[in-house]
Ligand SMILES: Cc1ncc(C[n+]2csc(CCOP(=O)(O)OP(=O)(O)O)c2C)c(N)n1
């Protein structure tokens with residue numbers, strides 16, 4: 001039977017007292033993942049908000065080993081830890097890398113892709129807050145079209161980001177690793193199941209978990225979960241998973257108007273009618289492509 005909110009272990013391995021901003025989505029991901037992974041776990045982090053709020057010397061919110069080397073090589077550092085443990089015969093210790101979307105899909109991508117190609121036996125969790133938040137809200141490949149960031153300002157020359165969000169989960173699925181899934185803090189039951197499933201598999205496992213950042217998204221700190229739910233309801237974020245080549249859609253998007261999602265966040269406050277239309281069209285196109293993809297790779301009846 002898979003883990004639920006009720007059966008989630010009480011024991012904390014990522015403790016309170018960390019210094020994340022109020023309403024941050026990332027600690028929700030990490031706390032839940034650490035409860036599921038348990039005490040026999042070694043964690044790896046590139047530079048990001050989590051590295052800072054989870055472990056600024058001399059404080060540390062983790063009760064398990066917590067390692068950081070460089071920003072651009074998380075997946076290979078985690079794989080190195082795995083190889084060392086294997087040589088020591090410690091095969092039952094979990095190895096997990098936690099990284100932001102910038103450290104995953106842009107700066108850390110070569111290491112990630114190489115580790116996936118080699119099918120390294122690690123769990124890689126990307127908390128996707130759609131920008132480089134730790135260094136002051138710069139745009140990443142994961143930032144959506146139209147969003148204000150400090151490097152895509154809403155001014156007279158440009159009005160927010162002019163490019164679209166990179167489809168990193170599909171890029172990871174193309175690596176044909178044992179498990180790739182998207183998740184969201186707005187759908188905790190689904191998120192817990194996926195973390196547990198990934199924990200119990202061997203080989204390269206990749207989770208990308210949607211985790212709003214109220215500071216960078218210029219939104220109400222009490223609305224983190226609501227905004228995350230809206231992203232799924234409007235088709236801005238799709239919940240699906242690929243297990244051994246078979247794709248399953250976990251939540252069918254309701255395709256509510258994207259406006260409902262955008263107006264909850266100050267980073268979209270400047271958008272023109274045309275820009276909102278562009279985002280709505282993007283959401284419909286994404287929906288259509290995702291549904292075709294799910295259909296093509298779904299489990300077929302014998
Ligand atoms: C090679 C390298 N480039 C840039 C930096 C500066 N840097 C540190 S953290 C960070 C932002 C990380 O963004 P992301 O991975 O999305 O995580 P978040 O901060 O949003 O949690 C940057 C650019 C660095 N430490 N090393």
Ligand code: SF4
Nearest residue numbers: 021024049133213215
């Ligand atoms: S800046 Fe954003 S991601 Fe970073 S700790 Fe604050 S709310 Fe969390």
